[in-house]
Amino acid sequence: QNSIGDTSSRACNLIQLSLGRRLLSPYTRSPPGHSGASEEVFGGVRERWGDTKINKRGRRLEFPCLVPSRLRSPSSAHHPLHRLRWCQAPGSHPPDALPSSPPWLCVLKGIKPLRGQGGPGERSPACPASSLLPASLPFLPGLLSGTHRLTYSPSLAHTRARARAHTHTHTHTHTYTHTPTHAGARPQAAPLQRPVRGACDQRARRGPRRRGRMQSQPREHLYKLLVIGDLGVGKTSIIKRYVHQNFSSHYRATIGVDFALKVLQWDPETVVRLQLWDIAGQERFGNMTRVYYREAMGAFIVFDVTRPATFEAVTKWKSDLDSKLTLPNGKPVSAVLLANKCDQGKDVLLNNGLKMDQFCKENGFVGWFETSAKENINIDEASRCLVKHILANESDLTQSVEADIVKPHLPSSKISSCSSCSKS
Numbered sequence: 001q002n003s004i005g006d007t008s009s010r011a012c013n014l015i016q017l018s019l020g021r022r023l024l025s026p027y028t029r030s031p032p033g034h035s036g037a038s039e040e041v042f043g044g045v046r047e048r049w050g051d052t053k054i055n056k057r058g059r060r061l062e063f064p065c066l067v068p069s070r071l072r073s074p075s076s077a078h079h080p081l082h083r084l085r086w087c088q089a090p091g092s093h094p095p096d097a098l099p100s101s102p103p104w105l106c107v108l109k110g111i112k113p114l115r116g117q118g119g120p121g122e123r124s125p126a127c128p129a130s131s132l133l134p135a136s137l138p139f140l141p142g143l144l145s146g147t148h149r150l151t152y153s154p155s156l157a158h159t160r161a162r163a164r165a166h167t168h169t170h171t172h173t174h175t176y177t178h179t180p181t182h183a184g185a186r187p188q189a190a191p192l193q194r195p196v197r198g199a200c201d202q203r204a205r206r207g208p209r210r211r212g213r214m215q216s217q218p219r220e221h222l223y224k225l226l227v228i229g230d231l232g233v234g235k236t237s238i239i240k241r242y243v244h245q246n247f248s249s250h251y252r253a254t255i256g257v258d259f260a261l262k263v264l265q266w267d268p269e270t271v272v273r274l275q276l277w278d279i280a281g282q283e284r285f286g287n288m289t290r291v292y293y294r295e296a297m298g299a300f301i302v303f304d305v306t307r308p309a310t311f312e313a314v315t316k317w318k319s320d321l322d323s324k325l326t327l328p329n330g331k332p333v334s335a336v337l338l339a340n341k342c343d344q345g346k347d348v349l350l351n352n353g354l355k356m357d358q359f360c361k362e363n364g365f366v367g368w369f370e371t372s373a374k375e376n377i378n379i380d381e382a383s384r385c386l387v388k389h390i391l392a393n394e395s396d397l398t399q400s401v402e403a404d405i406v407k408p409h410l411p412s413s414k415i416s417s418c419s420s421c422s423k424s
């Protein structure tokens with residue numbers, strides 16, 4: 001338990017949330033009268049907490065967890081990754097509106113706004129009552145230190161909404177600080193050790209359409225990817241290999257969900273950040289997958305080539321995914337099939353590559369790869385295949401949003417001017 005400050009105070013509100021292997025209990029509201037800011041390093045995240053602010057009517061607002069204003073951007077409330085949310089602890093004074101100016105925006109991670117408290121969760125679109133969503137904790141450290149410029153493509157849903165409002169789509173740019181010290185910034189994987197099989201549907205275009213931009217800033221994409229499959233097939237090991245370049249033969253079952261971040265330099269102009277959600281194999285039998293799947297852009301479905309039963313479960317995982325998650329245009333999210341543990345040489349299932357191609361076609365996978373987390377085989381390739389399809393999907397969606405917009409198109413002779421103006 002990681003409580004902060006005066007926990008005996010009435011105002012202290014400890015919220016615990018178990019995410020994956022962590023027990024998160026970071027949110028303790030400051031006691032009344034406490035107006036200073038404290039900092040707590042939590043899960044590698046340096047957070048400010050306990051600040052108070054006096055609003056125009058002299059009410060003191062208390063914030064259980066705060067992030068610096070430099071994270072604010074027009075899109076931050078809808079940010080698919082950081083899930084910046086407005087939130088307040090129960091019993092504290094609700095603000096009349098979201099603070100419109102710096103210094104603070106509240107960040108919510110896995111906290112469900114309480115109904116009946118008059119809290120902003122009921123009033124603010126930035127904090128829907130259903131915001132019980134695990135946080136992107138591994139991503140915040142990078143955001144809170146160093147200097148970095150981010151061009152952020154908003155989530156697809158958000159793009160669509162903005163496009164409707166403004167009749168054109170665009171990216172948002174905001175500045176925040178960043179030091180590439182996290183694991184995602186580590187060097188790329190070593191080259192493959194042996195020829196491997198697999199296939200990636202090549203129909204996806206090479207990447208997002210380039211748009212004319214004033215300056216050549218790197219474009220950043222943030223994508224949530226799911227890694228799902230039966231117990232013990234090697235999901236965690238694949239992520240560990242991909243992100244941290246290590247492997248352990250020790251098996252420890254994932255509980256709930258775990259997270260990791262991988263940063264890819266996609267091309268000289270594009271950086272892709274992958275938020276990998278490692279979902280416990282046992283979750284298919286629980287109710288949480290719907291929550292975990294939310295807003296994901298792609299998925300790896302993993303099976304163990306040494307255990308045919310895990311291959312049989314692949315179709316169940318895929319239909320679970322498709323029934324709970326679709327892109328804004330109603331299409332299924334891109335999914336890549338990983339036949340893991342191919343180093344064990346028992347890949348009878350895969351001896352006929354053609355059959356696997358057929359299986360993927362029938363079940364809506366954009367590709368399949370024989371992988372080994374142990375020997376680092378094909379993991380980078382599988383990821384590139386998935387990202388390529390996600391980028392292509394995003395590009396298609398942006399275009400369809402643009403196509404949806406109805407622009408008035410009148411012949412010039414029929415363009416009427418204001419009658420009162422023409423009278424003069």
Ligand SMILES: Nc1nc2c(ncn2[C@@H]2O[C@H](COP(=O)(O)OP(=O)(O)OP(=O)(O)O)[C@@H](O)[C@H]2O)c(=O)[nH]1
Pocket residue numbers: 229230231232233234235236237238248249250251252253254255279280281282340341342343344371372373374375
């Ligand atoms: N030989 C071999 N063993 C592997 C490979 N990948 C994972 N393993 C082993 O398989 C076992 C299970 O791996 P995990 O990565 O924990 O499996 P998981 O799918 O995350 O399991 P859950 O968290 O329970 O869903 C561990 O003992 C790993 O060392 C691989 O590519 N080759």
